[in-house]
Amino acid sequence: MRSQRILADFFRQSWPVYVLSITFHLVSNVINVFYPKVLGAFADKLALGELTRDLVVRYSMLLLGIGLGTVVFSGIAMYLIMYVGRKFEQRVRGLLFRHFTAMEERFYAKNGVGKLLSYFMNDVTAVRESIAMGVNQTANATMLLVSAMVMMIASGIPIYLIGASVFPLLLIPFIVVYLGPIIRKRSLDVQEALGKMTETAEEQFGGIRVTKKFAVEPIMNKRFGQTVDGIRTAQLRLVRVSSFFQSLIPFLGTIALIIALAFGGYWTIMGRLSLGNFVALTLYVRMLMTPLQQIGNVINSIQRSRASLERLNTLLSQRSEIVESASAKVVDLTASAIEIDHLTFAYSPAAEPVLKDISVRIAPGATLGIIGRTGSGKTTLMKLLLRLYDPPPGTIRYGGTDIREMTLDSLRSQVAYVPQDGFLFSTTIRENIAFSNRAATLAEVEDAAKQAQILEHIRELPSGFETRLGERGLTLSGGQRQRASLARGLIKRAPVMILDDSVSAVDAVTEKAIIASIRKERSRKTTIIIAHRISAIKHAAEIIVLDEGRIVQRGTHDQLLQEEGLYADLHAIQEEGSQHATGTSHS
Numbered sequence: 001m002r003s004q005r006i007l008a009d010f011f012r013q014s015w016p017v018y019v020l021s022i023t024f025h026l027v028s029n030v031i032n033v034f035y036p037k038v039l040g041a042f043a044d045k046l047a048l049g050e051l052t053r054d055l056v057v058r059y060s061m062l063l064l065g066i067g068l069g070t071v072v073f074s075g076i077a078m079y080l081i082m083y084v085g086r087k088f089e090q091r092v093r094g095l096l097f098r099h100f101t102a103m104e105e106r107f108y109a110k111n112g113v114g115k116l117l118s119y120f121m122n123d124v125t126a127v128r129e130s131i132a133m134g135v136n137q138t139a140n141a142t143m144l145l146v147s148a149m150v151m152m153i154a155s156g157i158p159i160y161l162i163g164a165s166v167f168p169l170l171l172i173p174f175i176v177v178y179l180g181p182i183i184r185k186r187s188l189d190v191q192e193a194l195g196k197m198t199e200t201a202e203e204q205f206g207g208i209r210v211t212k213k214f215a216v217e218p219i220m221n222k223r224f225g226q227t228v229d230g231i232r233t234a235q236l237r238l239v240r241v242s243s244f245f246q247s248l249i250p251f252l253g254t255i256a257l258i259i260a261l262a263f264g265g266y267w268t269i270m271g272r273l274s275l276g277n278f279v280a281l282t283l284y285v286r287m288l289m290t291p292l293q294q295i296g297n298v299i300n301s302i303q304r305s306r307a308s309l310e311r312l313n314t315l316l317s318q319r320s321e322i323v324e325s326a327s328a329k330v331v332d333l334t335a336s337a338i339e340i341d342h343l344t345f346a347y348s349p350a351a352e353p354v355l356k357d358i359s360v361r362i363a364p365g366a367t368l369g370i371i372g373r374t375g376s377g378k379t380t381l382m383k384l385l386l387r388l389y390d391p392p393p394g395t396i397r398y399g400g401t402d403i404r405e406m407t408l409d410s411l412r413s414q415v416a417y418v419p420q421d422g423f424l425f426s427t428t429i430r431e432n433i434a435f436s437n438r439a440a441t442l443a444e445v446e447d448a449a450k451q452a453q454i455l456e457h458i459r460e461l462p463s464g465f466e467t468r469l470g471e472r473g474l475t476l477s478g479g480q481r482q483r484a485s486l487a488r489g490l491i492k493r494a495p496v497m498i499l500d501d502s503v504s505a506v507d508a509v510t511e512k513a514i515i516a517s518i519r520k521e522r523s524r525k526t527t528i529i530i531a532h533r534i535s536a537i538k539h540a541a542e543i544i545v546l547d548e549g550r551i552v553q554r555g556t557h558d559q560l561l562q563e564e565g566l567y568a569d570l571h572a573i574q575e576e577g578s579q580h581a582t583g584t585s586h587s
């Protein structure tokens, strides 16, 4: 499986650090287990009345050495393992990001931003904790257990006494096997609840302006509150079982201590066990409780992280539906016609087709205008031209080559797409406009801004082109944002340009100026203009009118005005509107 490969790859690369860390743990624990033995010897000397001032100083120095040695070596071991954990986190986040960016639009339609963020934050952290702290503590605990056992035997503590004291601890694996899957299932619920909350929060912060305008904060608070309640319920269910699990282990440790005290005390009274060994036995049993507690924690954390790993696994195993064919070739779009041939398309096999039997040919360098009611499929057609979704084979060709046989880079680098609501990044205006070509000079950026009729406005801003945009570019108005996004498309100087309702938010006078400069700039380049206003497309060589996914009319502006139909109706309505607006109506 993919996720297991990620872990295996990571361990393959970082095993030397693990080995080093485990070695340091080993040294630290070997030093540490001498501490009960030293105290035992101290107790023996005390009981025999052989303790001198010199001996007290020596024992104290010995204990200080043991303490220092333990702390230094375990500190280095811990640092190394933390380093490895952070490295894992950094690597997996990079991998996830690359994976996300390679996914197609449908993937984003299915997975909300909040859900994706939750993968980044919660799941990666959960896995990191178990491969860093988990490994750290397991290694530590195992070594402490083994060295403590060895020291007990070597000190001459009878094996049956050790066996009786350690017996309760043997129940731990059974408890783990029983409770582990329950903890895992409940952890998965918690991660899902967290994902839901992040998703809701992202959506609600994104839509906060709408919420405020409609004054529906209480509804939004309630909706968000429900997701938080969901987390609390899921977390409490998890805490109930995991805290029971975690407290059971020290309880077993206490039983072990009671047995050591009862039997060991009895044997000491009977004179079969030295006082020193009795003290050492109780200290060792006490010492074993910490690693056992750690093992409990680790098992819990591994169960939790397995749930996260499963989520990451499912995600990373998804492949983009848009794949470049092995024989894909680079097509130069400069002199290529775009042919759409009997294209019928539905977003899913079960859904109604959104486009029905569309056929259009756009000659190289020509302009196509598209108009139609909202929801008639205009944007969908453009998404197919960019291969954001796969059209049926043979239905879209560039220069005679099926779109599915072109390299994705040659397609997308030669098509400039300007959507209706262009997203602007929270960086400078200059970087936003020069998005496709970071090396563009200021003169080129200014030129594109001029064509998009936004140059003057940018110059008036405090830092001009270096002005940083706030979140989602909200320091600009809708129309200004649209024009900045248009400049970003224009600077690409691509052989094919698609304007998807890209001047809808500007006033009629500005629109006229923008269209005039686009006509000039793109006089010999293929351009597709989608618009709701006839004024934006009437110069096109061909105009198609879409209605419910079908082409219902086609022709030039003049031809379409001669026909009865949607186009002439729209024209009449818009003319009437503009006459009202300018006060030239005679009615």
Ligand SMILES: Nc1ncnc2c1ncn2[C@@H]1O[C@H](COP(=O)(O)OP(=O)(O)OP(=O)(O)O)[C@@H](O)[C@H]1O
Binding pocket: 109, 347, 354, 372, 373, 374, 375, 376, 377, 378, 379, 380, 381
């Ligand atoms: N990702 C999607 N999954 C399923 N259906 C979709 C998806 N995107 C759009 N649709 C549906 O496809 C139809 C056409 O949408 P499209 O966005 O292409 O229309 P449009 O003509 O561009 O509309 P507008 O003028 O309002 O922008 C609509 O009914 C819409 O609900």
